[in-house]
Amino acid sequence: MNTFPSVTGKSRILLDALLEGPKSMAELGELLDTQYVATYVLRLRKALGEPGLVHTTFTGYRLELPPRPAPVFQLPAPVGGFVGRADEISWLSAGLPGTVLISGPPGIGKTALATSVGHEVRSRFPGGQLYVNLRGYSPEPPLSPSVVLSRFLRSLGVERVPDDLAGEFRKLLRDSRILVVLDNAASVEQVTPLLPLDPTCGVLITSRSSLALDAAEVRLGTLHPDEAESLLGSLGSGAPIQRLAEWCGYYPLALRIAAGNLVDRPDVAASVDDLLASDRMALAVDDDAEVRRTFDLSFAALSPADASLFGLLGAVPGQDFSLDGAAALAGGPVSLDRLVSANLVQQAGARYSMHDLLREYALERAGDVSVARQRLFSWYLTHAQTVSAALYPEAAVLPPTGLPSVDAALTWINAERSNVLAAAEDCARNGPAAWSWQLVDAVGGFFGAQANGVEYLSAASLALAAARSVGDRAAEALMVVRIASAYRNRGELRRALDMFDGVPLDCGDPWVPSMRGTLQLELGDLAAARESFNAVLALGDLPQVRISGLYGLSTLAVLAGDFTGAAEMLRSGVSLARAHDLANLEATCLTFLALCHAEWAEHAHAISLLRRALELRGERGTPHLRTGVLTYLAVVLSQAGHVDEARSTVTEALDALPSLGGATRIESMVHHAHGVVLDALGLESRAAYSLALELAVAASSPYDEMRARLGLGDLSGAWTLAARHGYFIRIPGTASREQ
Template sequence: MELRLLGPVEVVADGKVSQLGRRQERLLLAVLGLSANQLIPAVRLIELLWPDEIPAQPHRTLQVYVSRLRKALPAEAGITGRDQGYRLDIDPASIDVDRFRELRRAAVGQEAAERSRLLGQALELWRGPALSDVASDELRHRLCAGLEEERLTALEERIHADLEAGRSAELVPELTGLLAVHPTREGLLAAQLVALYRVGRRLDALELVAAAKRTLRAETGLEPGPRLQELEVAILQDDPALLTDRPGAVPRQLPPAPRTFVGRQSQIDALTELLTARAKGSAGSVVVVSAISGMAGVGKSALAVEVAHRVADLFPDGQLFLDLRGYGAEKPMAPIDALGIALRGLGVAGTEIPADPSEAAARCRSILAERRVLLVLDNVAGSAAVDGLLPGLGASAAIVTSRSALPGLDAAQLQLDVLTAAEAAELLEQFAGPARMAAEPQAAAALLNACGHLPLAIRILGARLASRPAWPISHLVERVTDVHSRLDQLSLEGMSIRTVFASSLEHLERSSDPVDRRAAEAFLRLGVPDGAHLRLLEAARVLGMDETTAETVLERLVDAQLLETPSPGSYRLHDLLWAFAREQAEAALTTTDWAGVIERLVELYAAVAWHCLEGRDPTAARLEWAAGRRKSGEVPENLQGEQGLDWLDAAGAKLTALCLQGRHCGETTREGVLSLALGLSSYNFSRECWPDALRRATVALEIARQSCDELAEGLLLSDLGIYRAYSGDVEGAVEAYQEAIPLLARCQAARAELAALNNYSQILHGLGRHTEGLDHGLRGIRLAEHQGEVTAGAHLVVSLHYQALDDRDRQRQHLESALQSSRSIGNQWKEAYILDELAVLAYRDNQLAEAVERFRAAIAVYGELSQEHDRAGSVGQLGEVLLDLGRPDEAVPALETGLREAIRAGDEAREDELRQRLSEAQAAAEGEPAGHDR
């Protein structure tokens, strides 16, 4: 069987072309074939099949297409579907794309004639533009731009092989036709210049150079690259090296320097210093460029090529460039093949290259030891791939780029991170132009944030903007902020973030090491929770592993540059890697697997939250709900008490996101969301995180109602009353309590009902609805007395209403009752507050001696609690009483203490009042008229 994609899409079985049905079905097969044996998310297939208008039931239509293809395909191929994605299972050798690439690989290191033959066979597989009968030009550009570039590169390789084999005369007419189609392709231009010169057409060659310059300037605004410039000089000087590919020729293999390179100055300086020292024979043998984040697209190759061009003069015997294909669709280059390319570049004839890798490596080192050559070894998978290529003695040097740090090399390690904000903006400006950047600075910043300052992503987005000058930057921002379409936007002309990330993941999946394969599976699960940052304990729950095993797997992902570790025990996915992990998880994980990740995380957070609640509030009413309902998960010792609250702080928005995700999962997970939202009450109060508390409680309330859990509903409504009140939605708080109180009464949840009555009464006090507020407050007192509960809170709330109604006797009566209740349970916080209130009340009634006694009692309790600010406030009030008692000497220091507290608190009115009173006290202490008539 053959699957042909390089031209019209065809399946050939037993020498006959199979009938595949409609164009859309053939397009689906082509998309699956381009990523054969890989799972493709259904959402991506739908977007590719129907870019303009999606059918009413796209998933159903997709299933129909798959069903028809399964019937039409021979037994050697099959389509498997897993939940939200599909995969074409097929022998890669059956696909013309793979055979094309395999023939290119086979040509490497061969003699010129054999290389030309193999590359010719590869090019014969092309029957026209890829997917020519099923894809629009735009879609073909999205899917096959990289393939078209591979075809043109293979064509250039075959032409150069023919040049080397002495076929210049045959090439001139062929190249003339090719340049009519690709007038700015420098590889073809260079070949034609050499061919023309070799057949004696020197003047035509120079005219071609001049025409090429004009075309390049007109179409790109750029000058020809170094290779064309060198060839022009060589032709003008009749350099004899043009007449033959002679052994010993100086290799100039560096790709063109990046035209949009920005930043990296410190790394450039470090590399230049090391390479300069190496060229002078005073440094180690290798400089390794690797990314600190480890991710593809961070600009390792661009930095290496940029530096190589800057130091090329230090290596007059040439520069070699080898892509070792460590990551990507093609198989990694075998060491002997890499050595063959290097030796040929160094002038060794193919017949003289040893077949044994060790002998070839020794030959390579011997040549390099006698010359000053710079090797750029790009896209290296591991140390073993470059061992035989590295210079030993002498002044040659190598720059090695890899997605791993290559600790096995004795090398200077240079780690590379994403661009800074300023560098990212500079790079985008080179594409979008300064005017567009200045017109939409916020949109530009949002666009750069969406791609995480990753250079490859910025280049792709910049190229899209450059090709759409009428687009505002904000238009592109809208397209990349949606996580489901972000990676689709980051694909253009053979550059694809999804593809480079997939190559890193596939490297693990293909590994023979079981830890690597387990790490690949773990990567998918890291995409399930919203949020890219996880601590070790959280990650272990996500992966369903113990912490020791999880750490081993996570560190392997760090080594594979798919995960970052900002600090020990902390892990982070780059935003784009998280989007890729989410996409892969949606396609590959079952519903059960997905829900399991959320459930385990919910259980962890809920266990910590409840432990903090129980430790801080042993009388919490929600314990009535928790008994027998929630799972009792273990909480590590370092996450108990205040440390647990700090740990929840670090979770931040993940707590809310988890509740939102959990509501769409199964019953067990939804019950866990209920437990989490209820257990976070103490945390919410201690951290005053009202907006997030509101969102979590609202989600949990929806679950409680759907589950007909009246007690949970009542508790959550009571919580919502508080959260809404503190958020400024007082009317919403009233509505919540009006629903909560009868529900809690019906559930006979006395503690919860009492708390709701007290809080509701306090809100009514703030609204000036004192009659209604008194009714609920007194009801709370009766309920507390009947249940034998603490009445302090209820008495305090009632005292506030009587204060507002100016009924001082009843206010004092309820304050005294609250004081007695607080002391009975040892609640010093309330005791100090109530003593303060009783002192103020006595002062207002001109009972100055009692006021002094009460204030001093409050001050003493505040001192025991180390509440210095509250204590200082009470001391200031005591000073006023002492002044009115005619004891100015005692009043002065007390008023000074109160004044300092007012200044600290920024209470200007109180500050002015205390300054006046202090002035009076100081005057009275000095025997002057007090100047104050109370």
């Protein structure tokens, strides 16, 4: 069988070699003219449409079909006491795998039916289920496809979200037999990018509207009277129950809420008679009148404290909340038991949520919730800042005392991450504006380290617009730095630098010249970078600010060949970082200090410094930075003659590449280190340096381009870059300097 028939020529030779067996190796020296192997690899990756299929190993390449993601099971638990809908369940189940749509008015039971069908067909989808409430008709803005895809990819184990979200999602779901449940969809445009387009997968969509999709559709109506009475079975039977079912319009949501409020009444029949004799039936005239009547019934049965709490919960901006979050909203300890038993709040473990209709109703009943919102947002902000101080002390705004453990901090931020960003977006739209950028800033370190930038960039962009709308230049500068940092982590250096257009160096925020200087340095504008880093040192005496300035100037010194001057600044940076427990900054300074000692042929000391930097990087969960340290360690180990350890170290860096998701400059560094280690082993290295060169050019990183050209023996090209940018250049094979 001719797999991938579109691949021809010498790329075909490469592909056939890779297809010989499961994960078979293609040794560089035995395959093709090695001078052009990297070109064939790049062409093959392009022809396959999925660059990650051809994986670089230490001595060659390996074809790796995308691993099936570990099963995920996000489908909510089945609704208790679900009744009826047998025909609909049978019809929908028959359409899966495939795409099916459940449409109908609010409160008709679309989500409950979708959940029941999902569990009914669970055995057909061993890959699991992905579930999302798209908030198509929520008081909050609908979720964008990019945010949903980012969450799905994270659930599927993608550590760094790529630019092509839909493409990566569909690649992962190929032959995966996963069920995707898209609940509460607003439009075709919201849904289309979320479709797997794979015949082994199923898609189950719910919406109030009939969407123009290539999908089988069930338009859901009310329950049959017998089914409605069965749902009210806990109240008894007979004429009163029949009248109550009719009063609820046979709507499942209305029936459940009515049952929750009448189940404890000593005389259900009398309670039903009282209800039907009241004037509540005249309260609503819209399409969901019956549902809203039961809301009125439930609300009237609540104690004043529970009624007040219920109203406030409508102001929660995220999809769910914790008991502590509810307490913050209310301003004191609360119990949600009564609201859960009345079916006004749903509980899933330690998290709680509300139906969109109930959220709207709660807000109508709540009155002014501005004070409660500020209490909740203050709780989010305080906890987010505390977590940030524990995980990333160099960016902390709180004193380093009384902080949670790293594990506890990660547990909180992983549970509340989306809610913090939802709160930031809510504040950007509805005020107070200052909360928006403060919340975004508080979680900036976490999202930067984890490289899940789509949701973060959305919230940060809204916060930036809010800062500009009120003319707060300090907040504008803060958000520019955060957004630029996110773009830098994605490998978009020039786009990141463009964020600083119109932001002066002397704006008062030292992180503006710090980030701008870092980008200028990486793009090869050393004179501008020096001006920026000098501005950093002039803007304050905070230890993290001084370390940032010292590190920037020391890096410039290293690039210019002044290793003695660089080492002096780096030692000062290490001392400051250790004195103030700034682990990430200590690791950064140790890494470049090690390069100075390696230049002086003090390899044992350099290796010791790099190993300590590696430990610090691992403690703080920064995979892209840790991979960078691995590349330096592999090079120094090679220089010291520890070739076996160098080989295992660079192999670890190569294995980390799929998780970096587009950090092209770091990828270039890894392939350059790979070439250095291959040289030390006397093996063919041209392909590794060629890949390093391609990636350096793509990243607009002239220093990495210069190093790759040196590895390839292109001395003329390397000298040209060195002269243009002012880089110190060492010809391979020449002796290191003495200190």
